[in-house]
Amino acid sequence: MLNEQEQQLVGVFQNGFPLTEHPFHAMGQAIGLNEQQVLDGLHALQEKGIIKRIGVVVHHHELGYRANAMVVWDVPDESVREIGARIKQFDFVSLCYLRRRCLPAWPYNLYCMIHGRERNETLERAERLTVGCGLTPYKREVLFSRRRFKQCGARYFQGSRNEALGT
Amino acid sequence: MRSLETRPSVDLQLSPLEFKLLNDFQHDFPLHPRPYLTLAKTLGISEAEVLERLRTLQAAGLISRVGVVLQPRKVGISTLAAMQVPPERLEEVAALVSNFHEVNHNYEREHAFNLWFVLTAADATRLAEVIAAIESNTGLQVCSMPMEEDFHIDLGFRIHG
Numbered sequence: 619m620l621n622e623q624e625q626q627l628v629g630v631f632q633n634g635f636p637l638t639e640h641p642f643h644a645m646g647q648a649i650g651l652n653e654q655q656v657l658d659g660l661h662a663l664q665e666k667g668i669i670k671r672i673g674v675v676v677h678h679h680e681l682g683y684r685a686n687a688m689v690v691w692d693v694p695d696e697s698v699r700e701i702g703a704r705i706k707q708f709d710f711v712s713l714c715y716l717r718r719r720c721l722p723a724w725p726y727n728l729y730c731m732i733h734g735r736e737r738n739e740t741l742e743r744a745e746r747l748t749v750g751c752g753l754t755p756y757k758r759e760v761l762f763s764r765r766r767f768k769q770c771g772a773r774y775f776q777g778s779r780n781e782a783l784g785t
Numbered sequence: 786m787r788s789l790e791t792r793p794s795v796d797l798q799l800s801p802l803e804f805k806l807l808n809d810f811q812h813d814f815p816l817h818p819r820p821y822l823t824l825a826k827t828l829g830i831s832e833a834e835v836l837e838r839l840r841t842l843q844a845a846g847l848i849s850r851v852g853v854v855l856q857p858r859k860v861g862i863s864t865l866a867a868m869q870v871p872p873e874r875l876e877e878v879a880a881l882v883s884n885f886h887e888v889n890h891n892y893e894r895e896h897a898f899n900l901w902f903v904l905t906a907a908d909a910t911r912l913a914e915v916i917a918a919i920e921s922n923t924g925l926q927v928c929s930m931p932m933e934e935d936f937h938i939d940l941g942f943r944i945h946g
Contacts, residue, residue, distance in 0.1 A: 620860060628860060634850025637836050637843070639819055657816050660853070668859040672814040674839075675854060676807055680846040688894065688901070702936035714936040717865060720928035724867065724898065729930075761901075764893040768883040768902075769849070 627659045683733040685740040690726035692757045698728055704751045710743045862912050863905040864931040867898040878923050887915050
């Protein structure tokens with residue numbers, strides 16, 4: 619788990635870097651660190667595997683990918699890891715997770731987010747993924763996204779909320 | 786809360802520069818005192834122009850943020866939750882759910898399970914409290930599907946031009 623300084627850093631990062639000439643200096647000021655301490659903290663979090671990536675985070679929908687779907691399968695536990703590893707090769711998949719089932723109501727354990735410009739493209743991609751990864755035998759559902767009520771970066775720690783982001 | 790259905794459907798015309806800003810810097814953002822200057826040099830434009838373009842793209846909603854994406858299970862605890870909400874109650878329940886600071890994604894999906902949201906908290910106790918509060922405030926069951934493994938290491942999204 620994170621030490622106190624790392625928690626503060628994650629807290630100040632979770633709303634994004636300021637779009638100013640010295641963003642790390644600006645973020646450090648908020649939590650009493652200098653620029654170099656912030657940069658060192660970022661490096662340390664990367665090395666610990668806590669940061670997945672650093673960069674521009676886009677909104678798919680606004681980029682014209684309007685037919686986005688969560689596709690789920692019920693895959694036997696003994697095969698799911700092998701199949702999950704194959705999904706990486708499909709670049710229209712942005713996320714792929716193994717999740718615990720919520721039985722009896724929800725039997726699915728493999729989850730992908732698939733993005734397309736229109737429904738048929740997304741459905742065709744779901745099909746290609748299903749065939750290409752050997753998922754044909756398993757029960758599947760495609761859940762298209764409708765309204766987005768809320769979307770923002772994960773906020774694990776209180777005290778740095780920025781409701782103004784509002785995305 | 787906002788509904789994307791009501792947004793105008795514009796044909797997206799990205800300039801080559803906008804495309805590069807959106808596509809080329811999703812990873813390996815320079816950890817340097819003036820990172821936007823580094824981007825500017827790569828693109829052959831000024832730092833001020835990089836900042837201006839990024840602000841514009843963010844204001845247009847194309848960019849969520851420039852920043853870090855965390856490895857979900859390494860910090861705190863999170864889960865994906867789903868509810869079967871009667872259609873006439875969807876807006877009310879969605880607003881109640883979004884109101885929790887611990888909820889960072891909240892979507893309507895086409896399914897009997899029509900409300901899906903991601904919950905993140907510093908610990909399991911707080912996560913359970915939020916789920917219990919949503920259930921007692923709505924009288925509806927919350928299904929929780931915590932992540933067991935992340936197969937897709939790379940969350941970047943390649944934009945097809």
